[in-house]
Amino acid sequence: MLHLSRLTSLALTIALVIGAPLAFAAQPAPAVAPAGTAATSKAPLPLEELRTFAEVMDRIKAAYVEPVDDKTLLENAIKGMLSNLDPHSAYLGPEDFAELQESTSGEFGGLGIEVGAEDGFIKVVSPIDDTPASKAGIQAGDFIVKINGAPTRGQTMTEAVDKMRGKIGQKITLTLVRDGGTPFDVTLARAVIQVKSxxxxxxxxxxxxxxxxxxxxxxxxxxxxxxxxxxxxxxxxxxxxxxxxxxxxxxxxxxxxxxxxxxxxxxxxxxxxxxxxxxxxxxxxxxxxxxxxxxxxxxxxxxxxxxxxxxxxxxxxxxxxxxxxxxxxxxxxVQTVLPLNNDRALKITTxxxxxxxxxxxxxxxxxxxxxVRKAKITNEADGDYFKEADLQGHLGNGNGGADKPSGSGGKAKAMPQDDDYQLAQALSLLKGLSITSGR
CATH class of the missing domain: 3.90.226.10 (2-enoyl-CoA Hydratase; Chain A, domain 1)
Incomplete structure (x- = not known):
């Protein structure tokens, strides 16, 4: 999952099996052929490209500076196949697949941020409420340019997210750039993320x-x-x-x-x-x-x-x-998760x-x-206005209403809309609709 897991793209819709949420956890692995049958069943295999693939694999095994086993080469080839489709398609190993299933239940480990890739950088899509990331002040749109001092540019999403993962309670320092400004560091501790939706x-x-x-x-x-x-x-x-x-x-x-x-x-x-x-x-x-x-x-x-x-x-x-x-x-x-053998899966855009x-x-x-753009609310005092009710010998309210001299109102309880401009505007609009509809 993207909450600082090893997946490579946005949002929990990736956890969806169309029409049956979480069904991917129990379904047998579907055959690969039917998904593409309509377009590819009659097309011959590209033999020349397959020969090239086999030759490249042999050359790597023979000439690479360190020995590489067949399993590693084939897994990397599969990952490469998926990574070049679109940002939301991926090959899920056993650990990734387990994390994906876990994340949709509302509890998982990490920092509590959704991340994506943009122009070679890791970008925060959004922090999740009440998590280490949101408490540390990380904001949507922030770019993560370093992880524990190591630059993220040029790294794959999987590599970057792997470095952000770790033991619960262990601290990590992210270097962020916000709105094109000067880079700054944020240090936070990994935690078990329990999201109340x-x-x-x-x-x-x-x-x-x-x-x-x-x-x-x-x-x-x-x-x-x-x-x-x-x-x-x-x-x-x-x-x-x-x-x-x-x-x-x-x-x-x-x-x-x-x-x-x-x-x-x-x-x-x-x-x-x-x-x-x-x-x-x-x-x-x-x-x-x-x-x-x-x-x-x-x-x-x-x-x-x-x-x-x-x-x-x-x-x-x-x-x-x-x-x-x-x-x-x-x-x-929309992404569909297709379970494979050995607790693996494909997540592909369908x-x-x-x-x-x-x-x-x-x-x-x-x-x-x-x-309505995000803005800061600055409350200003209404001034020390002298009111009719402050005048000695003033007439009472003819309808029996209580006098309201200046300074008589108590301090209101702090509410979310007091320092949230967008929320305050939404509330004002609702009040206007209520008035004009006669509610």
């Missing part, structure tokens, strides 16, 4: 926040519980909901479908298109909307990828929510997914309805 709270009376950090097998169920908790805590029907998908690297496709299903009553959620028959699927709402159709804002940013984009795109196309923030990452491909209106998100992302 859904968090929720009332921002104020009538307005609830649901944050999804990544899409795991039980995320749909957790969102259902979060909606019930918000209704209970509020004591009545909500006036609005904010679904926060910022820095959410993605996850299991079925979980994304279930989340959307909690907010709409009918219509298409997402569909996929690929070359093989079982890669073309359509997912639609089941009619179990649990949100009571209250106004809704979805927050996204450049760290929102894969399954996050499925959710945002579906709710946007269905006119169910206002999407706010900045353009998402743009990972619109399809592209499309929003209900037929939009492919691949390399473009979801463009928000309202762009």
């Amino acid at each position: 859904v968090k929720t709270q009332l921002l104020e009376s009538g307005y609830g926040l649901i944050r999804i950090t990544q899409f795991q097998v039980k995320t749909g169920e957790e969102v259902s519980k979060a909606l019930a908790k918000l209704r209970k805590d509020n004591g009545k029907k909500l006036n609005g909901i904010i679904l926060d998908l910022r820095n959410n690297p993605g996850g299991v496709l079925q979980a994304a479908v279930e989340v959307v299903d909690h907010f709409i009553t009918k219509g298409l959620i997402v569909y996929t298109k690929g070359r093989i028959a079982n890669s073309e699927l359509r997912f639609s709402a089941t009619g179990k909307d649990e949100s009571e159709a209250v106004p809704m804002v979805v927050l996204i940013n450049g760290g929102s990828a894969s399954a996050s984009e499925i959710v945002a795109g579906a709710l946007q196309d269905q006119k169910r929510a206002v999407v706010m923030g900045t353009t998402s990452f743009g990972k619109g491909s 399809a592209l997914y499309f929003t209900p209106n037929g939009r492919s998100i691949q390399a473009q992302g979801i463009v928000p309805d309202i762009e």
Whole structure:
């Protein structure tokens, strides 16, 4: 898994077996031929290239400075085959395959960051909430230029991530570059990452926040519980909901479908298109909307990828929510995990997914309805204004309301929106929608 494991690309959608999350753990290894039968069954084997391959292998074994066994050469050849397809296809050895299955359960070891490759550098796609990476202040878009003092440029993703892995509790120093600035070091300790995929709270009376950090097998169920908790805590029907998908690297496709299903009553959620028959699927709402159709804002940013984009795109196309923030990452491909013998597997891109209106998100992302960039909130005092209620002998309120002299208000409890500009803007929009709809 990318949470500082040895895989080579984005987001948890890579952990998906289309239509059956985690089924890859139990299925027998599929034959290699059927997946490509439609295009390649009649094509003759490229004998000249196979002769070249065999000759190269013989030359390496005979002339390389150190002995190399056949198994190592063949494994490296397989890895090379996959690495030149696209950034999300890979050959998974036993350790990688086990980590991939483990990561979708919500607990794994590492630093808690999703990483990708860009122009030969290792780039942070997003830090995961409540992990060593997020606590150390690592941000989406940071470039990792050194690992324990060794430059990462020129290394493969696997090599770089291998160096970031290690024993739990062991410290590691990453040298980062942010926004083209001066490199700086961040030292953090590896830990067992336990990710709670859904968090929720009332921002104020009538307005609830649901944050999804990544899409795991039980995320749909957790969102259902979060909606019930918000209704209970509020004591009545909500006036609005904010679904926060910022820095959410993605996850299991079925979980994304279930989340959307909690907010709409009918219509298409997402569909996929690929070359093989079982890669073309359509997912639609089941009619179990649990949100009571209250106004809704979805927050996204450049760290929102894969399954996050499925959710945002579906709710946007269905006119169910206002999407706010900045353009998402743009990972619109689906990976299938094909188990092989000896606890190994292939992870290959088999399809592209499309929003209900037929939009492919691949390399473009979801463009928000309202762009709101990240900004710092600076609270300024309202000034020592003298009010009518401060005047001696002032008239009382004719409706029986209490006097409100200056300085009479108590200090409000700190809330997430106080120092989160995008969240504050989303809440303000919901309040405006509530007022104009007469809620």
